[in-house]
Amino acid sequence: MIRLKVNDVERTFDGDPQMPLLWYLRDELGLTGAKYGCGMALCGACTVHRNGKAIRSCSTPMADVDGAEIVTIEGLSKNGLHPVQKAWMEVNVPQCGYCQPGQIMQAVALLRENPHPTDEEIERAMAGNICRCGTYQRIRAAIKKAAGGSV
Amino acid sequence: MNRIENLSRRAFLKGMFSAGALVLGARFFPHKLMAAQLPLAGADVNDAVFHPNLFVGIEPDGTVIIAAHRSEMGTCIRTSLPRVVADELDADWSRVKLQQAIGDPRYGSQNTDGSHSVREFFEVMREMGAAARLMLIRAAAERWQVPAEQCETTLHAVVHPASGRKLGYGELASAAAKLPVPKKEELQFKPSAKWRYIGKGAQSYDLLGLCTGKPLFGMDVKVDGMVYAAIAHPPVLGGKVKSYDDSETLQVRGVRRTVQIEPFKPPHAFQALGGIAVIADNTWAAFQGRNKLKVEWDNGPNSSYTSSEYKKKLQETVRRSCKVVRNEGDVDAVFAKGGKIVEAEYYTPHLAHASMEPPVAVAEYKDGKVVAWVSTQNPQAVQEAVAGALGIKKEDVICHVTLLGGAFGRKSKPDYAVEAALLSKKVGKPVKVVWSREDDIKFDYYHSVAAMYLKAALGENGKPVAWLQRSAFPSLMSTFATNVEYGAPLELGMGWVDIPFDIPNLRCENGRATAHVRIGWLRSVANIYHAFAVQSFADELAHVAGRDPVDYLLELIGPPRIIDLKSIGYWNYNGSAEEYPIDTSRLRRVTEMAAEQAGWGKRKLGKGMGMGIAAHRSFLTYVATVVQVEVDDKGRVRIPRVDTVVDAGLVVNPEAVRAQFQGAAVFATSLARTGEITATNGVIDQSNFHDYPVARMGDAPYETHVTIVESNAPPAGAGEPGVPPFVPAFFNAIYAATGKRLRELPLSKHNLAA
Numbered sequence: 001m002i003r004l005k006v007n008d009v010e011r012t013f014d015g016d017p018q019m020p021l022l023w024y025l026r027d028e029l030g031l032t033g034a035k036y037g038c039g040m041a042l043c044g045a046c047t048v049h050r051n052g053k054a055i056r057s058c059s060t061p062m063a064d065v066d067g068a069e070i071v072t073i074e075g076l077s078k079n080g081l082h083p084v085q086k087a088w089m090e091v092n093v094p095q096c097g098y099c100q101p102g103q104i105m106q107a108v109a110l111l112r113e114n115p116h117p118t119d120e121e122i123e124r125a126m127a128g129n130i131c132r133c134g135t136y137q138r139i140r141a142a143i144k145k146a147a148g149g150s151v
Numbered sequence: 152m153n154r155i156e157n158l159s160r161r162a163f164l165k166g167m168f169s170a171g172a173l174v175l176g177a178r179f180f181p182h183k184l185m186a187a188q189l190p191l192a193g194a195d196v197n198d199a200v201f202h203p204n205l206f207v208g209i210e211p212d213g214t215v216i217i218a219a220h221r222s223e224m225g226t227c228i229r230t231s232l233p234r235v236v237a238d239e240l241d242a243d244w245s246r247v248k249l250q251q252a253i254g255d256p257r258y259g260s261q262n263t264d265g266s267h268s269v270r271e272f273f274e275v276m277r278e279m280g281a282a283a284r285l286m287l288i289r290a291a292a293e294r295w296q297v298p299a300e301q302c303e304t305t306l307h308a309v310v311h312p313a314s315g316r317k318l319g320y321g322e323l324a325s326a327a328a329k330l331p332v333p334k335k336e337e338l339q340f341k342p343s344a345k346w347r348y349i350g351k352g353a354q355s356y357d358l359l360g361l362c363t364g365k366p367l368f369g370m371d372v373k374v375d376g377m378v379y380a381a382i383a384h385p386p387v388l389g390g391k392v393k394s395y396d397d398s399e400t401l402q403v404r405g406v407r408r409t410v411q412i413e414p415f416k417p418p419h420a421f422q423a424l425g426g427i428a429v430i431a432d433n434t435w436a437a438f439q440g441r442n443k444l445k446v447e448w449d450n451g452p453n454s455s456y457t458s459s460e461y462k463k464k465l466q467e468t469v470r471r472s473c474k475v476v477r478n479e480g481d482v483d484a485v486f487a488k489g490g491k492i493v494e495a496e497y498y499t500p501h502l503a504h505a506s507m508e509p510p511v512a513v514a515e516y517k518d519g520k521v522v523a524w525v526s527t528q529n530p531q532a533v534q535e536a537v538a539g540a541l542g543i544k545k546e547d548v549i550c551h552v553t554l555l556g557g558a559f560g561r562k563s564k565p566d567y568a569v570e571a572a573l574l575s576k577k578v579g580k581p582v583k584v585v586w587s588r589e590d591d592i593k594f595d596y597y598h599s600v601a602a603m604y605l606k607a608a609l610g611e612n613g614k615p616v617a618w619l620q621r622s623a624f625p626s627l628m629s630t631f632a633t634n635v636e637y638g639a640p641l642e643l644g645m646g647w648v649d650i651p652f653d654i655p656n657l658r659c660e661n662g663r664a665t666a667h668v669r670i671g672w673l674r675s676v677a678n679i680y681h682a683f684a685v686q687s688f689a690d691e692l693a694h695v696a697g698r699d700p701v702d703y704l705l706e707l708i709g710p711p712r713i714i715d716l717k718s719i720g721y722w723n724y725n726g727s728a729e730e731y732p733i734d735t736s737r738l739r740r741v742t743e744m745a746a747e748q749a750g751w752g753k754r755k756l757g758k759g760m761g762m763g764i765a766a767h768r769s770f771l772t773y774v775a776t777v778v779q780v781e782v783d784d785k786g787r788v789r790i791p792r793v794d795t796v797v798d799a800g801l802v803v804n805p806e807a808v809r810a811q812f813q814g815a816a817v818f819a820t821s822l823a824r825t826g827e828i829t830a831t832n833g834v835i836d837q838s839n840f841h842d843y844p845v846a847r848m849g850d851a852p853y854e855t856h857v858t859i860v861e862s863n864a865p866p867a868g869a870g871e872p873g874v875p876p877f878v879p880a881f882f883n884a885i886y887a888a889t890g891k892r893l894r895e896l897p898l899s900k901h902n903l904a905a
Contacts, residue, residue: 016404016435023435027379032371033364035556036434037507038588042840045507073364085362092354092806095814096225097361098368098507098556123849130840132507132557133225134817135810136848137855 002066006031007075017063021055022046024062025072033073033101037130044129047102048072054109056128073101076108084108087146095133103129107143116147155282155335158206159328168216171325173286174208175332177279207236207279209287213307213321215242220252221272222263222528223357224506224555224562225814226870227807230356232268232276234348235803239280239341241304242320244348249356254530254550261552262529264563264672265724266770266868269803273866281338283327290326291318306347343863352806357554367554369511369526370585377513377581378407380574381437384426384594385414387450387833388668395427399443405436409444410577412570417633419669421536423570424594430578434585454833456667458501458600465602465664466496469621473662474637477648477719480656482608485617491609493695497684498895501828502598503843504673508556509591514571515581520547521572526555528563536565537572548572559818560672564596564630592843593835596671597828599624599642602662603684613696614706618654620688622647622681623662627670636663638677644722646681646767646875651735652689653709668830674818678769678875683896686765686879691892700883701746701764708766711736724771730865731771741775741796741860742766748858749777749794759783763883765876770868773798773860776816776876778852780884786903788885790820793855795873800864808869812857815873820852821845823878825899844899 002013006029013024020039025031025048034057037045041056048057049071076082081089084107094100103126110117110125117125122143131139158174168174208216217236223229229249237247252258260271284304291309292299295316302311310317343350360367385391397409407430414425429440486492514523514537521541527533530550538545555562571584586594601624610616626642629635638647638661648659673679693703714733716723723731742764746752751762759782766775779792793816802808825844829836837843878896885903886892893901 019433019435023433026371027433027435030366030373032366032368032373035368035508036370036585037509038840039438040588040839040841043507043588081363088362089354089358092358092810094225094355094358094361095227095810096223096507096555096557097355097357098370100361101364104362126848128847130507130845130847132505132559132818132821132845134814134820134846134851136817136846136851137813137853138810140848 002062004065004067005069007071013062015062018061020058021048021060021062021065021070022057025057031072031074035098035102037099043099044106045099045102047105047129049105049109052109052112054106073105076105082108084111084146087142091138091142091145093135093138093142095135099129099131103131103139107139107146111143111147117143155279155332157328157332168208169210171211171328172208173283173324173328174206175279175283176206177275207240207283209283209320209324211321211324213246213319215240215247215320216250217247218252219249220258220261221268222261222552222555224263224528224558226811227355227804228263228268230353231804231807232272234353235273235276236280238346238348239277240284241306243307246307251552253552254534256531261531262563264528264560266871267724270726270771270866270868273803277340278335278338281340282333285333285338286327286330287320287323289330290323294318294326349803350805353804354806368508368556369524369553370508370556372513372524372553372583374513374515374524374581377583378578379431379434379437380428380571380582380584381441381587382412382426382428382570382584382590383441383444383446384424384590385448385450387448388419388453389414389417389451391425391449391451392427393447393449395447396445397427400429400440403436403440403443405432406440407431408578410574412573418629418631420631421532421564421566421569422540423566423573428570428574430574430582437585438587450833453667456833457831458829462498462600462602465600465623466498468623468662468664469496469602469604473621473623473660475658476643476661477657477659482617482619482656482658485608485656486606492606493609493692494604494606495688495691495894497603497687499601499680499683500826500896501600501668502673502822502826503592503595503828503837504559504561505591505843505845506557506559506561509586509588510562510567511583511585512568512571513581513583514568514575516541516572516576519543522549523568523572524551524553525565525568526553526562527565527568528555528558529565532563533565533568536569540569540573541576559674561595564671588840589838592837592839596630596669598673598679599627599670599677601680603680605684605688607688607692609692609696613692613698615654615692617656618652619658620647620650620684621660621662622684623664624677624680625664625666625670627672629666629670636665637661640720640722642677645677645769646685647677648719649716649721649733649768650685651714651733651738651768652707667833668835675769675871675874678767679822679878682765682767682875683878686767686876687882687894690763690879690883690886699752701742701751704764704766705739705742708735708738708742711739724868726771731867733768737773737798738766738768741773741798744796744858744860745775745777745794748796748856749779751777759888761884761887761889763880763885763887765880765883767876769872769875772867772869772872774872774876776880778877778880778884780881780888782885782888782903784905786905788898788903790852790881793852795855796858796860798860798862799869800862800867802859803866805859808859809857811869812873813855816855816877817846817851819874819877820850820881822897823881824850824897826897827899
């Protein structure tokens with residue numbers, strides 16, 4: 001039996017321990033904010049937080065989240081929007097929007113560790129998150145905007 | 152020939168609107184249907200079966216509900232078109248609710264590709280808004296017992312300035328609903344100076360949901376009792392299952408059963424590919440079960456297809472005379488005279504769409520009818536394809552349209568929805584078919600490979616006096632018919648026969664090529680390879696002639712004029728030659744503006760830096776792009792800046808258009824840097840983002856500056872035309888920076904190390 005906390009709610013799981021966290025979140029808990037994009041930790045669409053750090057849920061087996069605290073985009077902010085989400089809206093980042101929950105979760109984790117990243121640091125931290133619509137220029141701008149405020 | 156009708160008391164909108172709501176529907180007649188009806192002008196088309204097409208409704212509480220009948224894949228079209236209605240209605244956008252339309256041919260075309268949503272629907276949206284506004288004014292005038300001419304609207308309300316009276320739209324809805332719909336001649340459209348929304352930037356209606364992870368996409372659909380399916384497709388197009396063993400599959404926890412899907416009958420069109428489906432309790436179990444399948448395939452004749460061999464054949468084809476598709480003057484006579492002759496060959500590989508959300512569909516078959524929820528660009532094609540596969544009526548397929556996690560043309564082809572419907576019928580439950588990334592890359596409708604050969608004779612001043620161009624590529628029409636051997640007018644009309652250069656002797660040819668994989672349209676389609684060849688060659692000639700590439704390009708485009716291609720049946724993206732002529736003055740203008748904006752010839756560039764330019768008209772929009780590159784000693788290329796100037800006629804949502812052109816630069820960066828799909832013995836070699844890489848943040852242009860030309864010309868396309876000029880401008884910049892001329896995509900095949 002695997003025990004974990006998802007967005008502050010205690011959960012138990014007794015299915016296949018090799019099942020990636022992504023499919024547990026999406027198909028079992030109905031938390032569809034984290035997206036499937038590649039299944040190989042290549043695109044970042046599935047990014048969530050495990051104990052505050054960004055991970056690729058598509059390649060993290062349930063066995064690896066026993067006892068962990070998981071936060072998804074749905075649980076990112078309890079009161080209104082997170083400052084990163086606000087910045088995302090102000091800069092009007094999304095086009096199709098499919099990758100954006102992953103991008104936002106990655107950006108939140110970056111700013112937590114490095115509140116004022118340089119362009120290069122942003123590029124390095126966001127390198128694992130693909131956006132096919134090509135919103136990178138605005139993602140960078142939104143991260144800088146969020147860094148300018150209090151995150 | 153649009154007609155606005157009062158639907159307020161029609162039963163079919165029950166549930167969507169409250170009693171007392173004013174609801175107007177516009178019957179939109181597609182251009183083709185209109186043409187067919189012309190001899191009967193004035194006759195009532197299809198009056199017997201009335202149905203709300205596009206509609207706008209006003210609730211008694213003032214809420215305005217507008218149908219969004221186009222698919223949203225990131226272009227913001229679901230927002231932009233309803234804002235046109237809201238503008239003419241003088242409605243408060245914050246009180247507007249959108250209702251995504253299901254698939255229904257009576258909406259007119261819902262096929263959201265070809266960059267034509269705004270140009271096709273701008274007028275009817277305005278008419279609907281203006282008609283509703285006039286009815287509200289008349290209702291208020293009646294209430295106040297004053298002439299309607301003395302009333303006007305402010306935001307979401309009718310006012311009578313003489314007496315200072317004011318009534319909100321909600322208060323007037325019920326009374327307005329009882330009035331006849333005004334005739335088109337009675338409508339008063341706002342002058343453009345009074346537009347609230349048209350021409351002003353707007354964020355997406357769905358922005359908040361997109362930033363908070365709401366379940367908006369096809370991938371997020373869940374219905375009661377649903378099971379999940381993953382399908383082992385035949386590795387070679389047209390392959391069949393010889394035998395299979397699912398014993399290990401059935402041992403996977405969560406797997407319920409396997410189901411065989413029959414192979415398609417050619418042409419494949421939007422039929423299911425066939426194969427073995429694994430039905431399971433969740434997506435992961437379905438994927439795992441599929442991995443454990445042991446299938447023996449009969450690969451069939453397409454196993455002869457190896458793209459490296461095919462490439463040689465295509466290149467051979469264009470080295471010899473091909474079918475002439477446009478001819479002016481006599482190029483042979485000029486070439487025979489000798490002089491300065493330049494030749495070059497270009498090649499571009501297959502591409503996969505690789506939208507972030509792979510193809511996904513949910514369908515439920517029950518009592519001879521299907522209800523589907525599909526991430527689709529074309530819900531009517533879903534209806535047709537599903538109906539065809541199941542032998543039911545099109546009207547018995549209800550297709551709900553979700554938001555799309557990217558599409559780029561892939562999701563106009565609903566084979567995956569057909570799979571979901573076929574499987575639902577077999578297992579008696581709603582089925583969600585989820586394509587893995589591997590399925591997406593290996594079983595796409597691929598962008599065509601293409602080989603091009605160009606030859607020019609330069610006269611005095613280095614300007615060409617003769618220009619010959621040949622292309623060969625398997626046509627996307629091969630998806631819909633067998634034995635297709637040449638490019639279709641649609642493909643040849645994308646930057647090939649419509650080459651806008653001022654050259655007295657000009658010949659365009661197209662060579663024979665047959666398809667061995669599914670060929671489909673991908674964002675900007677044949678423009679990609681045609682613009683790459685033409686705009687690269689123009690740059691090559693400029694350097695041979697020792698001229699500045701911008702000056703030279705402007706000279707090639709020549710004096711301002713209209714190019715008439717009616718005699719060769721140029722399709723012009725289905726736009727009329729009168730409304731949408733090929734106007735070289737507009738192409739010149741964007742070229743000059745892009746060069747100016749980029750600081751062409753003025754900005755000092757350091758070592759390893761270079762700028763390249765290209766200009767191209769596609770989807771009736773004129774675009775010029777300047778790309779700046781920086782190449783280091785190891786041959787690594789960065790793109791610090793891109794300047795794009797766009798003349799798309801009247802622009803409804805400039806913010807969305809800017810985003811589209813920023814995005815197009817990144818999409819084009821992906822295909823130019825690393826985009827390459829290859830096949831060996833009919834099997835696609837790539838499978839996921841490790842071997843089909845796409846641009847990441849550091850690969851993409853650091854900043855793309857987009858300037859939109861102010862224009863009152865009719866609206867044109869925006870989603871696609873940013874892609875074609877970027878690629879040659881990028882490679883021309885690499886030449887400027889390194890002196891290396893690259894004539895084959897992608898960049899990853901070349902070594903730029905110093």
